[in-house]
Structure formats: C-alpha cells, structure tokens
Amino acid sequence: MKLFPFLAASALTVGSVFAQQTRPNVIFIFSDDHTHQTISAYGSKLARTPNIDRIANEGAILYNNIVTNSICGPSRATLLTGKFSHQNGYKLNEKKFDTNQPVFPEKLQENGYQTAWIGKMHLNALPNGFDYLNVLPGHGHYYGSDFVNSKSDTVRYPGYVTNVITDLSLDWLTKRDQSKPFFLVVGHKATHREWYPDVQDLGAYDNVTFPLPSTFYDTYEGREAAAKQDMTIDKTMRLKEDLKVHADYDTKGRWSTFARMSPEEKKAFKAYYEGKVSKEFDAKNLSGKALVEWKFQRYLKDYLSTANSLDRNIGKLLDYLDKSGLAKNTVVIYASDQGFYMGEHGWFDKRFIYEESLKTPFVIRYPGVVKPGTKVNQIVSNIDWAPTVLNITGSKIPAEIQGESFLPLLKGEKAPWRKEAYYHYYEFPQPHHVYPHFGVRSEQFTLVHFYGEINTWELFDLKKDPQQLHNLYGQKGYEKITAELKDKLRKLMVQYKDQEALEILGKN
Structure with missing residues (x-):
C-alpha cells in the first residue's frame, strides 16, 4: 500500500525525529581525586557509595582503568582530546589549555x-565544542564558589558546591533543546584538597577508627x-589548613573558603x-607516631565526609533520570x-605511576547494551574515553585521537x-617533589624510569607484589622481562610520538 506524498513526508519526519531521539544521551560525571579505594563497588570497606555502586551494578565496572598522567588538569585535557599530554600540550596543572586544538565534543555537535x-x-580556558559552559575558575571553592559561564560572566552561587553543581546540571537538563540528544559533563570539585564536607556531613565518620594501611610506615x-x-x-x-585544627575563621579575601560561607x-x-576536633587535638597533646596516626584518622574522616555529598548528589541525578523518563536512553x-x-x-595526593594513583574508577550504565554486572579487567586508558563516547553516540572518531573505543x-x-x-x-x-617519569604498565608488571635530578629504574611484579614495595630492576632472573618491557616502552613512545621521552630513553 502506497502512502500519499504528504503522509510519506510526514512519516519520514517522524522517523528521523524518532531516530534522533533514540540516539543515546550521555552524562559523564567526573570527580576530582576520588579514588577506587573508597568506593564500595570496588570492594572498599572504608565507606559506602550506594549511588556509584548502582551505576556499576546496572552496567559495567572497569578494574584496570588507568591514566596517562596522574594529575588533575592534564587528565581533563586527555578526556577532551583523546591524546597524551605531550600531544595536547597540557602537561602540568595551572597552565592554559590550547583552545585551538580539536576536542571530541565538536564531533558530537556535528x-x-x-x-x-x-x-x-x-x-584555565574555555574550550570549543560546548553549547553551554558554567564552570569553576581553577579549583573553585567548596562554599560560595564562583562560576564562569559561556559568556565569560562570573557569578557566585551560595551554598555547598557539590549541591550547586547538581542543581545547575538539573536546571540545564530541564531547559535544554529536547529535540536533540545531549552530552553533559558534570564536573565535581569533590574530593579535592582541603576536603570541606557539606554541613550535614560534618562528623559523619567520627565513630569510625580506620585501619592503618599495611604500607603506612613504608621505608621506601x-x-x-x-x-x-x-x-x-x-x-x-598541614594541621591548620588541611585538617582545620585551630583554623582562622575570620580570614578575608577571594581565596578564603570561610569568607565565602554564610x-x-x-x-x-x-x-x-x-x-x-581542635579541642580533642589539644587534650591529647600528641607527638611522634601518635600524632601522624591522628592526622591519618582526621584526613580520612574529612575526605570521606566530603565524598558523602558526592555520592548523594549522584543519586539525585539518577533519580531525576528515572522520574523524567530519560534513564532508559x-x-x-x-x-x-x-x-x-x-x-x-x-x-596523600597522586602523581606516581604506582597503582593507587595510576588506577582511577570508571563505571558505566548503558541500558539495553551493556549487561548489568559486567566486569572489564583489560587495561583501559583515559585516552580511550573520548573515542568510546564517540562510538556510543555514532559519531566520527578523528584519526588524530590516540585512544581506542x-x-x-x-x-x-x-x-x-x-x-x-x-x-x-x-x-x-x-608542589610535591615527585620526579618526572615515564613507564609501561602491563597485565603483570610495571617498568618505570625516573629522570631529571635522579636517574633510576624500577620494576615491579604486580601479581607477587601488588603494593609495589620490592624493586626488581637489576635483580637476577629478571633480565628477560626487563628487556622485553624496555622494548615495548620504546615502541609505545614511537607509537604515541613522545619524542622527548625517546631522547631521554636513548641516553639510558
């Protein structure tokens, strides 16, 4: 049976709109310094993270998702470009991202x-590829933070920043162009130093005594x-700034978090x-190991209390998707x-190629495509995030992207x-005197070279020594695997065009 011309055209229009609407939306929730050791989906006993766990349980969890350069700004630059730091030019924090280079959201727009x-x-720049931006200048603040929008206007929002970011995200979702699929990055400040919890989470872990890590007194x-x-x-x-022992609540100026509080x-x-907290510190009059262990307890209490709001707000976003009908697509x-x-x-902190700072959490829910409870053990890198999102959305993956879907x-x-x-x-x-280094991480081994003011190699067997305490480089019996890994390291440098590293490697 043939349709009348106007009915055929109408059917095509409806079909094209339906096809457009069925292309999946993507929300990428991106936190700061929130490590897998504190996420219960990864087996952590330190805290419960029911909403992050929900994403993992309803989709997939990656157990060997690693970064190319373990530091905040460069990791975000790698997300946007799908390239290593030496290719996208953003090697260090506090530099300015080159906005003339391509970023993958441009392909989503196309x-x-x-x-x-x-x-x-x-x-420190507003990249292309986004129809809407409302971002923190630098690290932002936990309370009363400023935001810079797409027009470069700066607006200060009262309240706790994790809640504000979620509210702004929900506002954008309700007001967006609903005829188009969307890609949204929800970039959280939590759990970055100095770990200011939401008021409702103050003291959330005061009744918990955390076990010291077995490597706490590592002699290196x-x-x-x-x-x-x-x-x-x-x-x-620092006791005062990091742990708020006798903090100065009357400090003024734009950098003071207390000055931004209500x-x-x-x-x-x-x-x-x-x-x-300060009263307890004074009463104990601690020194030596007792002092450092007290600092450890306070650090974890503040960090995990800050993470409470992060997980709670992820739950708020998931609830919105359910109620709005967006969750299924x-x-x-x-x-x-x-x-x-x-x-x-x-x-504390990150930077090293060692496992705790190298690996980062990654969970993904993709209804109807990724089976609930999926576990991925292969080595995935953050250069792979951009091409994977492009693949999911049916968008073209540029040849210059160095990762794979x-x-x-x-x-x-x-x-x-x-x-x-x-x-x-x-x-x-x-800021933390971590020597520059490059290396290769395989399924069983990590080989790393520190350069600059020192010139050292390290080799670790991750199966026998997962905590990376015993440097096997130069030890008898490891000559073959060392040579194989050095050869692979060189090939990776060539593949990813890291000429600076190749020159350093050639001298060793």
Whole structure:
C-alpha cells in the first residue's frame, strides 16, 4: 500500500525525529581525586557509595582503568582530546589549555548533539565544542564558589558546591533543546584538597577508627623517588589548613573558603572543628607516631565526609533520570581524574605511576547494551574515553585521537585489545617533589624510569607484589622481562610520538 506524498513526508519526519531521539544521551560525571579505594563497588570497606555502586551494578565496572598522567588538569585535557599530554600540550596543572586544538565534543555537535560542561573543568580556558559552559575558575571553592559561564560572566552561587553543581546540571537538563540528544559533563570539585564536607556531613565518620594501611610506615627501600617525595601525611599534611585544627575563621579575601560561607555555615564549621576536633587535638597533646596516626584518622574522616555529598548528589541525578523518563536512553558514566592515596606508603595526593594513583574508577550504565554486572579487567586508558563516547553516540572518531573505543569490551565481545599502557608524568619540583617519569604498565608488571635530578629504574611484579614495595630492576632472573618491557616502552613512545621521552630513553 502506497502512502500519499504528504503522509510519506510526514512519516519520514517522524522517523528521523524518532531516530534522533533514540540516539543515546550521555552524562559523564567526573570527580576530582576520588579514588577506587573508597568506593564500595570496588570492594572498599572504608565507606559506602550506594549511588556509584548502582551505576556499576546496572552496567559495567572497569578494574584496570588507568591514566596517562596522574594529575588533575592534564587528565581533563586527555578526556577532551583523546591524546597524551605531550600531544595536547597540557602537561602540568595551572597552565592554559590550547583552545585551538580539536576536542571530541565538536564531533558530537556535528552529529546533532547538544553539549554542556557544568562544574569543575580546571583548564584555565574555555574550550570549543560546548553549547553551554558554567564552570569553576581553577579549583573553585567548596562554599560560595564562583562560576564562569559561556559568556565569560562570573557569578557566585551560595551554598555547598557539590549541591550547586547538581542543581545547575538539573536546571540545564530541564531547559535544554529536547529535540536533540545531549552530552553533559558534570564536573565535581569533590574530593579535592582541603576536603570541606557539606554541613550535614560534618562528623559523619567520627565513630569510625580506620585501619592503618599495611604500607603506612613504608621505608621506601630501593625506591629513591618514593623516598624523596613531599606528600606524606606526617610531614606534608598541614594541621591548620588541611585538617582545620585551630583554623582562622575570620580570614578575608577571594581565596578564603570561610569568607565565602554564610553565617550559619561558618557557625556549624566552627562548632565542629573548633569545639570538637581542635579541642580533642589539644587534650591529647600528641607527638611522634601518635600524632601522624591522628592526622591519618582526621584526613580520612574529612575526605570521606566530603565524598558523602558526592555520592548523594549522584543519586539525585539518577533519580531525576528515572522520574523524567530519560534513564532508559541515557548512558551514565562515573569516573575520577586519577587515583589518590589513602595513607598507602604514608601518602596523600597522586602523581606516581604506582597503582593507587595510576588506577582511577570508571563505571558505566548503558541500558539495553551493556549487561548489568559486567566486569572489564583489560587495561583501559583515559585516552580511550573520548573515542568510546564517540562510538556510543555514532559519531566520527578523528584519526588524530590516540585512544581506542572500548565499547566492544563493555558489550562482552571478544575483540583484540592492548596488553600494555603508556604513562608519562612531568610536574616537578612543586608542589610535591615527585620526579618526572615515564613507564609501561602491563597485565603483570610495571617498568618505570625516573629522570631529571635522579636517574633510576624500577620494576615491579604486580601479581607477587601488588603494593609495589620490592624493586626488581637489576635483580637476577629478571633480565628477560626487563628487556622485553624496555622494548615495548620504546615502541609505545614511537607509537604515541613522545619524542622527548625517546631522547631521554636513548641516553639510558
């Protein structure tokens, strides 16, 4: 039976709109310094994260998702470009992202997607590829933070930043062009230093005593770079600024978080940190190991209390998707910019190629495509995030992107995949005196070279020594695997066009 011409045209229009609407939306929730050791979906006993766990349980969880450069801004630049730091030019924090280079959301726009980034971006520039931007300048603040929008206007929003970012995201979702599929990055400040919890989460873990990591008193034998860093809870973590012991609640100026709080918020903070935490600190009169272990407990209490709001707000976003009917056709991703130390090796912060800072959480829910409870154990890198989103949305993957789509892994398909991944960290000496280094991470081994003011190699067997305490480089019996990994390292440098690293490697 033939349709009349106007009916045929009408059917085509409806069909094209239907096809457009059935293309999946994507929400990429991107936190800061939130490590897998504190997520219950990854087996953590430190805290419960029911909403992040929900994404994992209803979709897939990646167990070997690693970064190319374990630091905040460069990780975001890699997300946007699908390239290593030496290719996108953003090697260090606090630099300015080159907005003249291509970013993958531009391909989404070409494919009819409406795009937005709300919250923390930390690139010191507003990149192309977004129809709407409302981002924190730099790291932003936990209370009363400023936001810079697409018009470069700066607006200060009262309240706790995690809640504000979620509210702004929900507002954008309700007001967006509903004829188009969308891509939204929800960029959270949490759980970045100095770990200011939401008022309602103050003291959330006060009744918990956390076990010391078995490596807390690591002596760093055979690991010169690890011995010479400046990121220990003992010596680097500050009582006043980080742990709020006798904090100065009357400081003024744009950088003061307390100056941005409402009177009620400041009153609650002062009552808790001055009336309880500082009072306890004074009464104990601690020193030596007792002091550093008290600092460890306070660090975890503040960090995890800050993470409470992060998970709660993820739940608020998931509830909105359910109630609005968007959940069935929206891919939800949760990831962090890199891992973080929860006292392992006596540290906080990140930067090293070692597992705690190299690996970052990544869970994804894709209804009807990724089976609930899917587990991915292959090595995935953050250069792979951009091409995977492009693949999911049916958008073109540019040839210059250095990563690959891991959608086949998510779908459980047997597809060829890499056995090793490349890493290169640059920022030295400030702020934590971690020497620049590059390396290769395979399924069983990590080989790393620290360069600059030192010239050392390290080799770890991750199966026998998952905590990476025993440097096997140069030891008898490991000559063959060392040579194989050095050869692979060189090939990866050539593949990813890291000429600077190749020149350094050629001298060793």
